[in-house]
Amino acid sequence: MARRQYRGYGRRILDSFVAMLFGIGLFFGSFVVLFINEGRENLAEVATLAEQFEVGEQYDGNALVYRVGTLETTSPATDAYLQNDDFIYLVRSVEFYGYIETEHRRTEEHIGGGETTIITYSYERGWTSNPTPRAQYKGDSTEIPTDLPAEYDTYIANMPQARIDTATALTIDGVLVRNNHLTISNPSDFVVTNESVEAAALEANESVENGAIFRQNSSAGSLNNPGLGDIRLTYQVVTSNDEGVLIGSIADGGFARYITPEDNTLYRFFTGSSSLTEVISILQAEYTTMLWILRIVGFLMMFIGLILIARPIRTVLAVVPIFAKIGGFVYGVVAFIVALVLTFITIIIATIFHNAFLAISVSILLAVGAFIYLKRKQKTKLEASSGYNG
Numbered sequence: 001m002a003r004r005q006y007r008g009y010g011r012r013i014l015d016s017f018v019a020m021l022f023g024i025g026l027f028f029g030s031f032v033v034l035f036i037n038e039g040r041e042n043l044a045e046v047a048t049l050a051e052q053f054e055v056g057e058q059y060d061g062n063a064l065v066y067r068v069g070t071l072e073t074t075s076p077a078t079d080a081y082l083q084n085d086d087f088i089y090l091v092r093s094v095e096f097y098g099y100i101e102t103e104h105r106r107t108e109e110h111i112g113g114g115e116t117t118i119i120t121y122s123y124e125r126g127w128t129s130n131p132t133p134r135a136q137y138k139g140d141s142t143e144i145p146t147d148l149p150a151e152y153d154t155y156i157a158n159m160p161q162a163r164i165d166t167a168t169a170l171t172i173d174g175v176l177v178r179n180n181h182l183t184i185s186n187p188s189d190f191v192v193t194n195e196s197v198e199a200a201a202l203e204a205n206e207s208v209e210n211g212a213i214f215r216q217n218s219s220a221g222s223l224n225n226p227g228l229g230d231i232r233l234t235y236q237v238v239t240s241n242d243e244g245v246l247i248g249s250i251a252d253g254g255f256a257r258y259i260t261p262e263d264n265t266l267y268r269f270f271t272g273s274s275s276l277t278e279v280i281s282i283l284q285a286e287y288t289t290m291l292w293i294l295r296i297v298g299f300l301m302m303f304i305g306l307i308l309i310a311r312p313i314r315t316v317l318a319v320v321p322i323f324a325k326i327g328g329f330v331y332g333v334v335a336f337i338v339a340l341v342l343t344f345i346t347i348i349i350a351t352i353f354h355n356a357f358l359a360i361s362v363s364i365l366l367a368v369g370a371f372i373y374l375k376r377k378q379k380t381k382l383e384a385s386s387g388y389n390g
Helices: 009-038 043-047 152-157 276-309 311-317 321-354 356-389
Strands: 003-007 063-075 087-109 115-128 163-166 168-172 175-177 183-185 188-190 206-209 212-215 231-239 243-251 254-256 268-271
Touching: 003 009, 009 276, 009 311, 009 321, 043 063, 043 276, 087 152, 087 321, 243 276, 268 276, 276 311, 276 321, 311 321
Parallel strands: 175 254, 183 268
Antiparallel strands: 003 115, 063 168, 063 243, 087 115, 087 163, 087 231, 168 175, 188 231, 206 212, 212 231, 243 254, 243 268
């Protein structure tokens, strides 16, 4: 049976003013997000200044350098389920096969301004890294699945934890690589085999299947056909055989994080890359992706803010629901266009402001344009005055 939540007209009016205040915050906050985003430091441009590190060379303190090679260690990353190996970076992912809860909301407006929200829940089987215990399901007795095993919540409570481990005592070509602030990217999928597993760590209901560790909690589940409560563990790794590009600073005889001009950190091992050019391409792609994500976020903040600002008016119109729907649709279209235009203008202004050369160029062009306009205006006045006197 669906849950029904009723809100009277008075409560809706009050809530609409709260939403309006929140919308004002979103609207003005969007300009901050857009403006700051356009001035973010592009690490790809910083990376272009890196020089190739050569053993035995002398470098200034905090010099930005890069080295192509493999990371080595005397203290590799480990996992209780796996045999010790030359792991530099080890990621364990844990997933549970169970019911995934989805909430559905539908609102009905009534003559007079009241509204009823109808809430229902649906449940579908699937792999999830964040399973919900049955005790926390929000659905009612007609919605919650009836085939959950009695130990369902216990299976969740006892599932292994996801974890990340990084080797210590790292070196590259014999040069110390400090762990602090080091990021290791692009790990590869690790195919688990019976030979790579620590057999003593496996429980009676755990086995190796299709490159993963499978814990069978159901009566007849398998990795290809799991049952409720089953668990799988998969891994991603970087090993000492994986070549890549290390970029960072070189100081006191070892690699460490590089502090950029805008106080960001650039200290990373790009697994699978073989040149600085590839590193710059990766950093540029990441910068561009985040640039557009934050532009979209800023636009959505502005658009939603405008929608919420008008919430009191829409609520007043809700006395006759059809008026509220028509008015809301028309205003939504206008708000979308306004938000799009303001976002575009803000991006242009922010780009000019954060680019000194561009800002100077635009200022010069504006000054020249103003000068030409004033001269023409003055000339027009003189010509008009001469004609009048004549």
